[in-house]
Structure formats: C-alpha cells, structure tokens
Amino acid sequence: MSEPKQLHLTAFMRPVSLHTGAWRYPGSYPDANFNLKHITSFIQKLEAAKFDAFFMADHLAVLNMPVEALKRSHTVTSFEPFTLLSALSQVTDKIGLAATASTTYDEPYHIARRFASLDHLSDGRAAWNIVTTGNPESAKNFGLDEHVEHSERYKRAREFYDVVTGLWDSFADDAFIRDRESGVYFDPEKLHVLNHKGDELKVKGPLNIARPVQGWPVIVQAGQSEPGRQLAAETAEVVFCSPRDLDAAKALYADIKGRTKAAGRDPNHLKILPAALIVIGDTVEDAKNKRLKLDTFVHYDSAIASLSIALGSDATGFDPDKPLPADIPETNSSKTSRLGVIQLAEKDKLTVRQLAQRLGGYSGLAFVGTPETVAEELEKWLAEDAADGFTVTFPFLPQGLDDVAERLIPELQRRGIFRKDYEGTTLREHLGLPRPKNQFFG
Template sequence: MANEKQLHLTAFMRPVSLHTGAWRYPGAYPDANFNYNHLKSFIKKLEEAKFDAFFMADHLAVLNMPVEALKRSHTTTSFEPFTLLSALSQVTERIGLAATASTTYDEPYHIARRFASLDHLSNGRAAWNIVTTGNPESSKNFGQDEHMQHSDRYKRAREFYDVVTGLWDSFADDAFVRDPESGIYLDPEKMHVLDHKGDELSVRGPLNIARPVQGWPVIVQAGQSEPGRQLAAETAELVFCSPRDLKGAKELYADIKGRVEKAGRNRDHLKILPAAMIIVGDSPEDAQKRRLELDSKVHYDSAIASLSIALGCDASKFEPDGPLPKEIPESNASHTARLGVINLAEQEGLTVRQLAQRYGGYSGLAFVGSPESIADDMTVWLKEEACDGFTCTMPYLPEGLNAICERLVPELQRRGLFRKDYEGTTLREHLGLPRPTNRFFDGTATNGNGALPDTDQL
C-alpha cells in the first residue's frame, strides 16, 4: 500500500561530493566537477531514478581556507551553474535544474533574465536558490574592499526577491499575440513597467523576455540563521538545510513551517529537504567499511586541523592511531560540538586519526547502511515531520551515485515512499507547488508583509 506522503529527493551536485576525500576514492572520477561528459551521465542517471532536481551550489571566489587544505580540495574549480544547466537542459526532459545565484554581488535584472531563460530552455524546470554571499574574499572580486554586513545582506536579499519576481511578472502569459495578419506581435496593454525604487535597488523594467513557463522558477532558500529562516518563510518554496540529527531537524521543521503559516501561506507549499550524505552497502557493516575507507582518503594534516577546531584544543598532540584521550582540556569552543565529537568517538570506536578524517571529510547528516536500513531511517524522518524529503549528497562518483539510484531508490519505490514516474513536466508539478498568478494581470498582489502569493492555480 502506497504511503499518503512521499519523499522528495534532490541531488546536490556542486561540488559533486561534499566529502573532501571523494575524488581519491577507488574508482572515482577525480575530475568529475569539471568534466561535462561525466556530469551529463550523472544527471541522466538521476533522471532515470526520477529525482526531483539536480541542484548546483556556487561560489564567487576560491574558498577562503588555508593553502595546505586548499591544495587537497576538489572544490577549487567547477562550471558556472547557468552555463552548465543550460547545456544539461538539452539532454534531459523532466528533472529540475536548480542553481544558486547571489543577491549580494549580482543585479536583479541579470538574475531575472537568466532564470527566465533557463525556465524557457528547459520547458519549466528551473529553480533559483537565493543566497547572500558569506565569503569575505568574494567582495574583492567585485571591486569592493569591505564585505557587506550580515544584516545588510539579508535586507538587500529581501528587496532583491521582490524585484526579481516583479520582473518575471512583466508580461501577462498571453501578452505575445504574434498575429501575422494584423501585424501585432505584442499587446502593450499586457506589459507592466516595474519602476522599482527602494532602499537598496532601483530597477525600471520591464524584463525583455516572456513570463517563465512556471510563472516563476521555484524559489529555494538555504539559510538557517534567524533572518534566513524568516526569508525562507516569506519567499521560499524549497528549503535546503543542514540539521545534524532527527531532534534538530524536527525543531527546524516546526519553526519554519510555523513561520510560513504566520506569513499567510500554505505550509504544504514549502518543502524542507535536509542535506544528507548517503552511503549504500550490502549491509550496514559493509556501508560502514565504505565510510571508513572514504574518510581515510582525507589527508591527516588537514583532518587533524578540523578536529582541533571541533574540540577546541590542539589534537595534533594526541596519538593518531590510539583512542581519543579521556581527559580533553576545557576550552571556550562550542560545548555541544565538543561533546558530539567525544560521543561519536565512543559510539563508533574511532581512533584519533579516523575521527579527524571524519571531521575533515564530511561531518554532517549521513545515512550509512543497506538500502533497507536507509529506507527505514528515511521513513522515520518523514513520518515524524523532520523533513519533506532530502537533498542527497553523494559520497563518491560514479559508484556512490549509482548505488543510490539503482539500489536505494527501488527500495523506496517498493515501499511507496517515492514516485515510480514523473506525473508532470515542470519542477513545480514534481514538488506539488502552485503556479504563481501574475500580480499585475491576474489581480493577485503579494501579501501585506511582502510574502509569496499563495494560490492553488496549477
């Protein structure tokens, strides 16, 4: 019997794996981040498995990490998201195409044009992940010596959203008559000049492209800070987040969904998809062995630095292949994070080296087990309202991705937890989201607080 509620699954694909050692895993493609043929094969595999979307993060500068760590990172180079997703839109038919675009170092008119173009090129599969850029090194790439303050970045982002969505509504859906007999191509009565003048932005409009296929591309938001949660509640339709455990995920889920309702929106029109690395094995024990092998590919010099930060003390003085010392010096580091490290070492019997490689590789939420055990865990998260699905991060490619698509997904389908085929053609249809009405031509404006219009028009 099929479950009433099913999981939504997106694939986080820039970098192709968040794990630092992924590119060194046996059989992995070291150049996967920057090889179009590999990326094309990945998205086709994900579409065959009926994933909701292929999700690309972005960075506007080389990551600001120590050179000793940077030289071992596979995230240094990657394609610009719009260029790659535009190409991938032509070799796929149904899977959604989500790209990150910063409101801090770009302009609303650029963003509106790019996403509208991608939505048309893909016949309605585009999504915009709204971010504010946190890397202070990015400012220097855009002629600014000082990085914009956190609160100012979110203030600009909120207004930025209003401008972009307003530009998407520049034309009514039937504005382009294209009648050869009369010679009328555009009905000017169905064109709106935005003429926005705000605290942060001034944009005249209209946008020089027809309204997107989906009305608006799907809005994604990734912040977990107080202003990030509020921005998500008012604007987002899909939230990418990083809770570390079930308890934290349930608290985050309840908080954001509650804010959505206070903003006058339908809570079901925002999907929360925590990031989770998935390692599939023949058994839970086999999967754990794969995890340890993957972690072992993280160089010890950079790994021990990560462990030192987590513990708040110099872990390089500990015996690498011995257990974590019972007495760890107190520090002003996060008590919760420090206790989490100690508990993890005890629970899994990890040596200092293994623990360091875990924190130097990927220390976020992970499902490691057989297809059956992972499906069990995902069922609990869904039923206990900790998520609406997951943003799947790959452990290593191609083998790790193939195992998810060929072994885990069929188990989820067997249980009625995941679709066996796409029921629609657009990303909004995959996610069960309404198509926004046009605020200028359909008689629907944004809510009084500036929140996303909530409509059941599909």
C-alpha cells in the same frame, strides 16, 4: 485510504561529492567535478531514478584555505552554474535544474533574466537557490575590501527577491499575440513596468523576456540562521537545511512550517529537504566500512582548514589532541556553522584533530546502511514530520550515486513513498507546488 506522504529528492552536486576525499576513492573519477561527459551521465542516471532536481551549489571565489590544503581540493575548478545547467537542459527532459545565485554580488536584472531564460530553455525546470554568499573572499573579487555584513546581506536579499519576482511578472502570460496580419507582436496593456525604488535597490524594468514557464522558477533557500529561517518562511518553496538528527530536524521543521503559516502561506507549499549523505552497503557493517575508508582519504592539512572555515576562526594554532578551546569568537562570516561545530564537538566528545577530520570529510547528517535500513530511516523522517524529502549527497562518484539510484530508489518505490515516474513535466509539478499567479495581471 489516502496515499502515503511522498518523498522529494534532490541531488546536491557541487563539488561532485561534498566529501573532500572522494576524488581519491578507488574507482572514482578524479576530474568528475569538471568533466561534462561524467556530469552528463550522472544527471541522466538521476533522471532515470526520477529525482526531483539536480542541485548546483556555487562559490564566487576559490575557497579561503591555506595553499597546503587548497592544493588538495577538487573544488578549485568548477563550471559556472547557469552555463552548466543550460547545457544539461539539452541532455535531459524532466529533472529539475537548481542553480545557486548570490543576492550580494549580483544584480537582480541579471538574475531574473538568467533564471527566466533557463526556465524557458528547460521547459519549466529551473529553481533558484537564493544565497547571500558566506565566503568572505568573494567580496575581494567584487571590488570590496570587506565582506558585506550578515544582517545587511539578508536585508538586501529580501528586497532582491521582491525585485526578481516583480521582473518575472513583467509580461502577462498571454501578452504575446504575434498577429502577422495587424503587425502587433504583443499587447502593451499586458506589459508592467516595475519602477522599483527601495532602500537597497533601484530597478526600472520591464524584463526583456517572457514570463517563465513556471510563472516563477522554484525558490530554494539554504539558510538556517534566524534571518535565514524568516526569509525562507516568507519566500522559499524548498528549504535545504542541515539538522544534526531527527529531533533537531523535527524542531526545525515545525519552526519553519509555523513561520510559513504565520506569513500567510500554505505550509504544504514549502518543502523541507534536509541535506544528507547516503552510503549504501550490502550490510550495515559494509556501508560503515565504506564510509571509514572514504575518511582515510582526507589529508590532515585540509581537515584543519575546513575546521577554520566552519568556525570562522583560524584553527591551526589549536592543540590537535585537546578539546576545542572555549573562547572562539563569533564572527561575521557564518554564525550557524560556528555553533554547529561547537555542538558537534561537545556531543561526540571530539578532540580538535577528530573534529577536523570529521569536518574535512563530511560532518553533516548521514544515513549509512543497506537499502532496507536507509529506506526505513527516510520513511521514519517523512512520517514523523522531520522532512518532506532530502537533499542527497553521494559519498563518491559514480558508485555512490549508482548505489542510491539502483538500490535505494527501488526500495523507496516498493514502500510507496517515491514516484515510479514523473507526474508532470515541470519542477513545480514534481514538487507539488502551485504556479504563482502574476501579481500585476492576476
């Protein structure tokens, strides 16, 4: 009898709750997003609960919302991911450290170097969440007037990935001899100069840092659009996605795993972890009430701003008590997001106000119930090939995280679908991913 398929869990930690009202929830830490002591205690609890990784989202601008909404947002001040995760590497031993980094507004030499450095500092726990940066305000912080167009961003991302992984392979794993006697520090035969010259990028190399502990840090991909899925199939080892429900998740899972196989890769070497809000209560009713209470902390101004961002169009002129207008234009900023919002409004027959409030809080996939009912749902998703695990979002901190760590995790362990201890020391080992061979020194 083989062991049942195992869940993989990462904790999605920016803002500290994705739910915009969370900082106002009784008992929460209003400054948790920007308080290192709190974040340290969160990651240490997640490590005690044997989570695969701590996952930092990121933005390269203050979110583009009207000031009346912005002033209510706990996202306006956050730590930068590399500095935060490097600090956290010193107060943890095993949990993975996933950082979001943009291929649109950064340079591959910098990105390759920072992830290699984080991987060495953490003894092999780094992961790169490759994003092309959806927020159009970012362009204005990097010398541009207009956001880089969607397909152009993905073209650069694909080439950027080749350059970064090529730079990681600059030195063979055994290049450094450090022979005091002969005075030879490394074997120059084991140094590869990349000399990349492509349509988008020109990078000579080599990187000035040894090959990462994991060979390559784990590659995470968050897109769900057509080019996003294809990029994931070709490059990703973890996919972070947002299916609406079980059927959508199964379809997405089959599609991405199929593309992965078609790209010549082992589908088991790509883990699909849908994002999910998990709310635990003493009863299902109690959990639902917690979520309802949480939603009451979302201000309508923020809610309507969230709707505008998700649609890529200004929603402030819409009639709040009518359905969403039919003629919302497709824009450059976020195709997948716009379509999801329109589908959600239709499916649940929501007015603009209801839709805005839903989006202003948290509108994605949610599991709301007791430890037993939630564990049962997660097990079903796992068994039915809808997911290899989840990218978990907590409703409010610290209580929402404690509920998952102390009540849900033991139930998952009892069912034999989640580890009781880490099997190895690197994030690749936690995720059951192979260490890539060096493409130049096999």
